[in-house]
Amino acid sequence: MNVVFDIGNVLIQWDPRALFRKIFASEDEVEWFLANVCTHDWNLEQDRGRSFEEAVAAATALHPEHEGAIAAYHLRWHETVIGPIAGTVEILEALNAQGTPLYAITNWNQDKFRETRKRYPFLGHFRDIVVSGDERLVKPDPAIYRLLLERNRLEASSCLFIDDSPRNVAGAEAIGMRAHHFSSPDGLRAHLARSGILKA
Structure with missing residues (x-):
């Protein structure tokens, strides 16, 4: 996954x-x-x-x-x-360590994102990051999700999308991705464990 x-x-x-x-x-x-x-x-x-x-x-x-x-x-x-959300970064690190393919889609101004990326080395774990400002597309436009899939030759059904916005979660689900509405690191960890994505 x-x-x-x-x-x-x-x-x-x-x-x-x-x-x-x-x-x-x-x-x-x-x-x-x-x-x-x-x-x-x-x-x-x-x-x-x-x-x-x-x-x-x-x-x-x-x-x-x-x-x-x-x-x-x-x-x-x-x-x-404000800073990293430590619990989620720990999950990201664990997924990276076990070899899970990691991607990101973010609504973020392109210039500010490039500055931010320098501050947070863990963003280097992603194989690809679709930045809305670079693409002139914002979630939940279906085109931004499809761009990630097409650029990386991924099937929608092979992806789990994680977002704190219910609208963005619904946008991912509408094109066939699995999705999780993020509310806390603990909730995400439990979901990934139940799904068999995050190994114990």
Whole structure:
């Protein structure tokens, strides 16, 4: 069985609140900013390949009073990357040690991912990583899953996809991949053991 990981919030914890709690005085201000200025949909366009420079300019034009905070999303972006999720990294290491073929599909801006990859050597265990920003495709678009399969000559039914987003899990299942909705390393470990993928 080929195991295909999502990366953000499965192997590496990411949360923009970690940065903006240092910038704003209250949790309400943080939540308002992320809901109205640097929103999920705005960030998704960077995952789709838009440069952060272009994104910052677009958001600043709409919200000039938040120019500094918007710029921080780009210039201090690594403060949104909290660190590895140790339990999942241990699972990844165990799968790699036993020779399981490992792949990844991640919604991640291409430039920020290249910077992040240098910080986390365990990302080198993957035979291939499909990065949304490079491909101008984001999960759960069926095309991004098919790209991994076609590029690596894999059958969908031979792959187990792991993601923390129910929508992305459903997207993988829709093209014939097996899938696991990630909620914790312990839950993932149990699923892999039950499936006979992770050896004792």
